[in-house]
Amino acid sequence: MSLPKACIFDLDGVIVDTVPAHYTAWKAMAEEVGVDFDEKENENLKGVSRFESMKHILSLGNIEKTDDEVNAYTERKNAIYVDIISSMTPADILPGVVEFIDKLKANNIAIAIGSASKNTPVILKCVGLDKVFKVIVDGNQITKSKPNPEVFLKGAEQLGFAPDECVVLEDAISGVKAAKAGGMKCIGVGHPEVLSEADIVVDDLTSVDIDFLKALYSNEELHQA
């Protein structure tokens, strides 16, 4: 049985618990423009850039704004968001992440970040993971938002591996689509009914280890954890 050469991790909602902070900040913007916004709708913003996320909220209310106005909202959203996340510590790393990273390193499987977030460097520093990943591709280096596979393809390229030698870990519908569009296996982190396009879905990374990865990568039948 073979193993992948690399794992490419999404950041928000896979490595760190930033989803509530994003939601709080977007909800404030939605209220400002008078649009109903709930956690179910927030699923559609996961993995999506700041600009596209604000455009999505506006579209829910059929509201037209210029790009400059959209950018002004995203700046305010980001100020609220950064204020919340700046107090994050290693305690905000999600369950199983550190243990899984240790197992990957022990088995010579390279690790990378593939995130749409421009705040990736700040977040990794806050939680003490800024020196852990071989490659980091984030929102500062990409031009196309997930579900476009650009972020993961760049990650694979910078690692020096073919896309099908990499496994992606994702909590977003758009991120799962991006991984599959890039020709990668994808472990969904969250709910199977939401992440139905993933190869397998787990609640969190406590369910993932090297044998799990081997089975997934070898196309063996996997059972939901």
Ligand code: G6P
């Ligand atoms: C991630 C999150 C999205 C967020 C995007 C951009 O993909 O899942 O909710 O909008 O990054 O994040 P940023 O930190 O640059 O606003």
Ligand code: MG
């Ligand atoms: Mg995410």
